[in-house]
Amino acid sequence: MIKKEDFLAKSNKYNNSYNTESIEKHTKNLIRLFENFQTLYKKYFTEKELELIKISLKIHDLGKMNSRFQKKIYESIDKNFEFDEYNNELEKLYKELNIGEVPHGILSCAFLNINELEEKFSENEIKALSSAIYNHHTRKALNNNGFEISASDIKKIIEKDISFYKQYYDDKLKCKYLGVSMNVIKENYNPSYDIWKNYIIIKGMLNKIDYAASAYDDYIEIESDDASKKVLSRFELNECQKYMLENKDKNIIVIASTGIGKTEGALLWAEKSKTFYTLPLKVSINAIYERIKNNYYDKEKITFLHSDSINDMLDNDLSIEDVLDKYNKSKKLSFPFTVCTIDQLFYFVFKSLGTEIFPATLKYSKLIIDEIQSYTPEITAFIIYGLKVINDIGGKFCIMTATFPPIVKKLLEENNINFEMPSKAFIKKDKKGESIKRHFIKLIDENVFNYDNIVKSAENKKVLVICNTVKHSQEVYNILKEYNIKNINLLHSRFIMKERKEKEEQIKNFAPNDINKREETFGIWVSTQIVEASLDIDFDELHTDMSSADSMLQRMGRVYRDRVYNQNVPNIFIYDTKDGYGSVYDEEIYNRSIYYIKSYDNKIFTEEDKQDFINKVYDYDELEKSTYLSKIKKALKDITNLTPASIDKRECEELFRKIDNVTVMPLSIYNDLINKENNIIDEYTKLLNIDKLNKENYEKLLKKKNELLRFTVPIKTYKKIKNYSGIEINLNKNKTNKIFIVELEYNEELGLLDKKDNSILMD
Known part of the structure; x- marks a missing residue:
């Protein structure tokens, strides 16, 4: 009779030799990692949650003890398995049932002692636990014809193997085969929201710990740094930052002027927590990552994550080993501070198998969402649903922005998401206590730019021209070139990556936000929406296509970003060109934006005016019957009613961003x-x-x-x-x-x- 420790979990061939690990050793390693994890984050879980996670760690791989799996793994290392006679009987049953292989996660459910579980946990909690074990690998139980194996056939396999298991486990092995009934999370079963919430916590943590153990990592999480200490040592806090610090234990929404120090406020709110800082654009992510890493956070404990992050890491003078190590730990969400795109975390809203690690991690983390107004109606819906889940399982979020559409606030309230929000936006003020004047706007009811005025301004100013489409930006650039201007440049998303990065550096050097780095050079940069929130630049004058209200305010933020404008002539020129109308920008929102901005024409556009403007354009009651709001509500309803496991994980990225x-x-x-x-x-x-x-x-x-x-x-x-x-x-x-x-x-x-x-x- 072979020993308990001879049952293998896995084997790897390396340099013509085999490295094996027993199920027992692997399980003990998981428990060790989980205990280490609890020293950092135990307080974020209930005692029941911790116990359910621990049970899943102990049970999840026991199904590998089945004689078929053991014979296969022993043959892979050129050794004989000692139960051929028994295995032959089992093979006859597999053949009779037309079954190739039953995933071990399903078989592991047979080891759940349901009698004991029922004494401690509710039926929903047991269903969540069994579902987590059943699905800890996303392998389907299919017969040789490609159809799902029935619960009754799986039960026959388990009953046949039970006699094999019982040689190694005592009489407490009593199972009602709950794990192979239809009441587990799978394609044809739609559980209650409460079951799904418990399930994502258990399975997410099981996967997270199992991945770390399988990679022979020494830890699941890196202990956090505390950026708030450096912020407090360097700044006298303003009202916005004080508010964020005082409400560090709550979900908060903060609306504040550009340049008021929201990033530092977010670090005060996050304190020493595990943190995810999300932004809509990759360029913004790289910039914020560098800013926080260089000023506030231990550079060994912060990372960034987006679709091109491994390539950008290669550009950071790291060795290939360090790049791969950092990238793999970033993908496992092991770093205490991660700057990333929202889609890197929120795929879980589609409830796909394999995405549970994200909400489970966000349960004990703080999530910062910057520039929420930049997302499409559908993505806004996905974010709202994701925030509901995070709120309901105990995570914390901070939404901070210069422009916050009130419809988002209303939708958060309708979905019972808890948050604190000041009654007024935080406005940057001068020494007299008045809001800083930065923009004087002029509306021009023409469909073409006034090129003569643009060229004249460029003689002694840094002029930014923003177009709604790449095609229009190319046309505008060609027209301006005919004026024989010495210093004119073009930036948009359709340059090859090498040249785009060079241009991004050039525009930052031409019009830096840091006043100490500004040089007396003048000229024109023509661009598109990619400069709205992605680049830390500060121009003297803006000429722009009309856009949606939120986009327009972001564009204005590229001009007199942190300076006082005290002249009585416009520095913001807005042209109603209709470029991108109905394609880039929703027609209703565009029309409302142009309608409401007219009342601010030909005068200083104060920070208070900007808040009034955005509130009018995105007023919930006025938009209630609009296609814009109906898109959000429909997407929110669809994602709420979506059956878990009905969408493959590989489809999530395309569905999230409609890429x-x-x-x-x-x-x-x-x-x-x-x-x-x-x-x-x-x-x-x-x-x-x-x-x-x-x-x-x-x-x-x-x-x-x-x-x-x-x-x-x-x-x-x-x-x-x-x-x-x-x-x-x-x-x-x-x-x-x-x-x-x-x-x-x-x-x-x-x-x-x-x-x-x-x-x-x-x-």
Whole structure:
């Protein structure tokens, strides 16, 4: 009879030898990690929650004791399994039932002692526990014909193997087979909200700890730094910052002027908690990450996470080992402070199997949401539902913004989400106690810019021109070029990544927010919405297409950002061009924005005016029957009623952002690259096609991929990719991610150009 410790959980082949780990050892490692975790975050869980998590850790892999799994794993390490006679009988049953393999998570449920559980826990809590064990890997129980294995057939398998298990477990092994009934979270079962809440906590923590143990990590979480101490030592707190510090144990919404110190206030609110700081754009994330890392937080304990984070980490002079280590720990949510896009955390709103780790982590974290007004109606709905879940399981959130649509406040209240919010916005004031004047606006009821005025202003000012679409920005740039201006530049999202990053640095150097770094250089930058919240810049004058109210206020924030404007002439010129009307911006919101801003025309637009403006445009009662609000409510209803496990995890990113992006490379750049002596495309492709990469080649592959992506443009597409040359570069071995080579004109001045009749581009 083999010993209990001989039952294996896994094996790995390394340098022609085998590393194995027993189920018993693996389980003990999980318990050790969980105990270490509790020294940091026990207070965020109830005693029942902690006990349920611990039971799941003890039970989740016991199903691997089944003779079939053990025979397979022993054969993989070239050893004989000692129960061939018994295994043969089981094989007959598998064949009779037409079953290939039952996932071990399902079999593990047989080890739940339901009699004991019923003495301590409610029926809903037991269902949540069994569901967490059942689904701790997202493998479906399918027969050889691809249909779901019935509960009765799984029960037969367990009953056959029970006699095998009982040799190693005492008579307490009594199971009602709850774990293989239909009452677990799976595609055809829609549990109550209370069951799902318990389930995501248990399964999320089980997965988080199991991943760490499987990777032989020494910890689940890195102990937090306390950024609030550095903030307190450097600043005399203003009203906004005092409010955030005083309400550090509550969910809060803070509306405050640009330049008032909301970021520092957020750090005071977060204090020493595990923290996630979310922003809508990657450029904003990198900037805030650098700011916090360089001024307030231990650089070894802070990270950033977005779709290109591994490439940006490679740019930070880290060794490849450090990059991979940091990226993997970032993906596991192990860092105490993470700056990221909202989608990196909120995929769980689709209730997909494998996303439970996110809400479970947010339960004991603080979440900062910056610039909430920047999201589409659908994403706003997803955020509201996510905040409801976070609120209901005990997490904390802070929404901070210069412009807060009142409809969001109303929807939070309707969904019973607790929060504190001051009756008035925090306005930046001068020494006399009056709000700082920064913007004097002028509305121009014309569909074209006044180019003569723009050029004249550029003689002694830093002038920013913002267009609603890339195409319009290219047209405006070409017209202004005809004036023979020496200092004129263009920035939008359709430059190759290498040149876009260079331009982002150039615009920050041209119009820095830091007054000590400003030089007496004048000229024009033409851009799009990408400068609204992503770059820390400060221009003297703005000429812009009319947009939605929230977007317009963000644009104004790029002018006289932290300076007083004391002249009696406009420095903000708004043109009703209708560019992007109905495509980039919702028609109703656009119309309401242009209607309400007229009352502020040709005068100083105060910080109080801005709050009144946004409140009028997004008034809940007036928008109640609008398509804009109906989109939010419909998305919120759909996500609330969504059945858990009905959507695959891989679909979440596309569903969350409605992403229809492709990565393209202009044919002219492709030809330049392949004709060079050191052909980066061939070098990369050869590395990608190596069957088993050693460490050295893997490092080379990552660097080459990063280098290659510098010559690409991420774009939105129509359903079919047109102008496609037929040439592709695979970005992974399974060919699911590619660079498409397109026959579109590209130049360093204008970027990727649109073609009217055969376009792949959307604004």
